[in-house]
Amino acid sequence: MHILVQQLINGLILGAIYGLIAIGYTMVYGIIGMINFAHGEIYMIGAYLCAIFLALSAAFGIDSLVIALLIVLVGTVVITSLYGFSVERVAYRPLRGHGRLAPLISAIGMSLVLQNYVQLSQGARDQAVPALFSGVFRSGTGDDFVQITHLQLLIVMVTIVSMAVLTWIIAKTPLGRACRATQQDRTMANLLGINTDWTISLVFVIGAAMAAVAGILITLNFGSFNFFIGFVAGIKAFTAAVLGGIGSLPGAMLGGIILGLSESLFAGLVNTDYKDVFAFGLLVSVLIFRPTGLLGRPEVEKI
Amino acid sequence: MKRIAIWTLAALAAALLALTGCTKKEQAGEGTIKIGIAGPITGPYATFGEQLVKGTELLAERINAAGGINGRTIEIVQGDDQCDPKQARSVANRMVSDKVIAVVGHFCSSSTIPASEVYSENNLLMITPASTNPQVTERNLSTVFRTCFRDDQQGNYAGDYIANTLKPKAVAIIHDKDTYGQGLADATRARLKDAHGIEAKLYEGVTRGDKDFNSLVTKMKGLGIDIVYFGGLHSEAALIVRQMREQGMNATTFMSGDGVATDEFAQLAGDSSQGALNTFAADPSRLDSAKSVVDAFRAKNYEPVGFTLYSYAAAEVIVAALQANGASPDGKALGAWLHGNSVNTVLGPVEWDDKGDPKVAPLGIWEWQKGADGKFHSVQIK
Numbered sequence: 188m189h190i191l192v193q194q195l196i197n198g199l200i201l202g203a204i205y206g207l208i209a210i211g212y213t214m215v216y217g218i219i220g221m222i223n224f225a226h227g228e229i230y231m232i233g234a235y236l237c238a239i240f241l242a243l244s245a246a247f248g249i250d251s252l253v254i255a256l257l258i259v260l261v262g263t264v265v266i267t268s269l270y271g272f273s274v275e276r277v278a279y280r281p282l283r284g285h286g287r288l289a290p291l292i293s294a295i296g297m298s299l300v301l302q303n304y305v306q307l308s309q310g311a312r313d314q315a316v317p318a319l320f321s322g323v324f325r326s327g328t329g330d331d332f333v334q335i336t337h338l339q340l341l342i343v344m345v346t347i348v349s350m351a352v353l354t355w356i357i358a359k360t361p362l363g364r365a366c367r368a369t370q371q372d373r374t375m376a377n378l379l380g381i382n383t384d385w386t387i388s389l390v391f392v393i394g395a396a397m398a399a400v401a402g403i404l405i406t407l408n409f410g411s412f413n414f415f416i417g418f419v420a421g422i423k424a425f426t427a428a429v430l431g432g433i434g435s436l437p438g439a440m441l442g443g444i445i446l447g448l449s450e451s452l453f454a455g456l457v458n459t460d461y462k463d464v465f466a467f468g469l470l471v472s473v474l475i476f477r478p479t480g481l482l483g484r485p486e487v488e489k490i
Numbered sequence: 491m492k493r494i495a496i497w498t499l500a501a502l503a504a505a506l507l508a509l510t511g512c513t514k515k516e517q518a519g520e521g522t523i524k525i526g527i528a529g530p531i532t533g534p535y536a537t538f539g540e541q542l543v544k545g546t547e548l549l550a551e552r553i554n555a556a557g558g559i560n561g562r563t564i565e566i567v568q569g570d571d572q573c574d575p576k577q578a579r580s581v582a583n584r585m586v587s588d589k590v591i592a593v594v595g596h597f598c599s600s601s602t603i604p605a606s607e608v609y610s611e612n613n614l615l616m617i618t619p620a621s622t623n624p625q626v627t628e629r630n631l632s633t634v635f636r637t638c639f640r641d642d643q644q645g646n647y648a649g650d651y652i653a654n655t656l657k658p659k660a661v662a663i664i665h666d667k668d669t670y671g672q673g674l675a676d677a678t679r680a681r682l683k684d685a686h687g688i689e690a691k692l693y694e695g696v697t698r699g700d701k702d703f704n705s706l707v708t709k710m711k712g713l714g715i716d717i718v719y720f721g722g723l724h725s726e727a728a729l730i731v732r733q734m735r736e737q738g739m740n741a742t743t744f745m746s747g748d749g750v751a752t753d754e755f756a757q758l759a760g761d762s763s764q765g766a767l768n769t770f771a772a773d774p775s776r777l778d779s780a781k782s783v784v785d786a787f788r789a790k791n792y793e794p795v796g797f798t799l800y801s802y803a804a805a806e807v808i809v810a811a812l813q814a815n816g817a818s819p820d821g822k823a824l825g826a827w828l829h830g831n832s833v834n835t836v837l838g839p840v841e842w843d844d845k846g847d848p849k850v851a852p853l854g855i856w857e858w859q860k861g862a863d864g865k866f867h868s869v870q871i872k
Binding site (some may be wrong): 198204318332452459 | 532533534536537667694695696697699700701702704705706708709711712724725728729732736737738754757758760761
């Protein structure tokens with residue numbers, strides 16, 4: 188029984204990881220209707236920056252774990268946000284209004300540029316970060332226990348909290364109103380005095396910041412990373428976002444959890460070989476019956 | 491105006507093509523002897539590519555310092571296949587068009603097999619220092635040779651060790667769905683079943699590139715697995731063993747094959763690498779024939795771990811074959827010579843059977859242990 192519970196927990200953690208990265212995809216799509224394929228690479232850059240800042244903290248002789256993590260958090264989020272901002276300015280803004288295809292190709296191109304840039308400048312090998320968190324919560328007796336490590340619990344909490352905070356921002360704050368207005372009718376929003384360019388840039392920056400946080404947490408959790416993790420994580424997170432309804436923040440969380448649970452449970456109860464087949468098969472079946480995803484808004488034809 | 495421009499361009503293009511033709515002719519006869527080294531120079535498995543390149547490059551340096559092959563210097567041509575079968579094919583084609591005389595490579599069996607078909611069609615000798623899948627030499631290609639062991643030998647050795655020394659209650663055999671990884675896992679599983687009557691309690695495949703193996707680990711915990719045998723490479727192996735220890739599977743032995751024969755495994759797994767076992771060739775750096783070469787590597791601040799000395803040996807074999815056959819690029823002739831002669835290499839004297847496998851390929855069991863310097867090292871324990 189405890190094995191089943193543990194598999195559920197594994198699925199939840201995996202789902203939280205997918206959800207955390209899916210936030211970026213869903214927010215960008217929500218505001219300008221474009222899939223930012225370079226988002227996975229922003230996450231990968233966050234992972235590298237985390238390792239770099241950890242190494243810098245160690246080099247400067249910082250003993251306190253809390254201070255080192257603070258440096259890592261601030262440094263990574265700031266620089267990754269800069270990356271997110273620049274990618275938008277360089278690759279997407281010039282192509283706004285030129286249809287849907289051009290920005291898409293530009294995004295894929297940007298993704299390849301970032302991958303190769305990191306591969307060339309940081310080397311192609313797997314890199315490791317030291318295991319900083321070894322605490323674990325265990326419940327049960329003797330060998331039959333169920334566990335979640337401190338870091339895994341942190342990942343789940345951060346995902347839920349950021350999802351809640353961002354949903355509140357979109358619904359209740361002036362910034363959120365500007366985002367919704369820009370998404371509904373960009374020209375009208377401009378006429379009404381909303382600086383849509385800045386709003387869109389801000390959304391990209393928030394997405395990049397979330398990707399940075401994801402990069403830090405996931406890298407500390409697994410301990411290793413390389414230049415290619417963005418591609419793999421990006422596909423799964425994008426799938427989670429679509430499954431839950433792209434454009435909807437709670438949808439990203441829901442999609443992530445469903446994807447994570449289906450992968451974990453299938454791997455645990457059936458076999459590991461075909462877990463991806465099962466997970467993506469599930470995606471296809473959901474989309475057949477609900478093309479806009481589970482929590483997605485049906486496309487309304489604007490007259 | 492436009493017409494003149496087009497004709498000028500056409501004339502220039504023709505002239506350029508003719509010039510490239512000239513350079514090619516020069517290199518065919520005299521000049522340097524090109525030896526290719528192909529493997530994952532970049533990519534996630536670049537750590538192994540580095541072992542291969544360093545091995546061959548040192549040999550080339552030493553031969554060139556001693557006067558080269560019949561007076562001609564060796565030039566190393568690198569080909570990067572990133573352990574990807576599609577790239578391996580194009581690397582092989584490029585080696586052929588660059589007029590390389592022989593190739594040391596590739597690394598991943600899934601790359602070596604398609605590349606060897608290209609080399610064989612173009613009559614180019616290929617010696618792999620690290621591809622261990624049996625299929626490499628089972629296809630009757632006379633230009634393909636190995637300086638390393640085969641996975642059926644490795645699987646047998648691992649299976650015997652597990653059954654006789656580790657005496658498991660429940661064995662899990664995991665692979666990474668790749669030619670090498672699954673081949674090795676299957677060989678071990680077959681040996682355990684056929685020679686020792688032990689059935690693997692769990693036999694599953696994971697995907698290369700995945701990071702989260704927690705559901706697999708939980709499943710193994712639930713089945714009471716006490717020995718995990720993994721056929722695959724270090725990136726996945728390190729994560730699996732790390733997640734095993736995180737979930738409290740501390741009494742379970744983790745064993746793998748030559749795919750974890752790199753310091754990067756210990757780097758990625760951290761403290762979880764303590765006690766991890768792997769089969770690998772018996773340490774060549776202990777042999778007398780290897781002493782001066784190992785010292786030469788150490789003088790360059792490089793410890794010849796893993797497949798380095800096997801790559802060195804492969805290059806030595808190529809040089810010996812070329813010296814005895816007048817530096818002829820005829821792969822079949824070189825191959826025939828190798829079948830009939832033994833070559834003294836850093837691994838000792840090497841002789842081949844008619845498939846191209848070395849007749850003697852001693853294996854050993856290595857364990858990852860924490861050294862006095864706080865770092866993990868692989869030490870041969872059997």
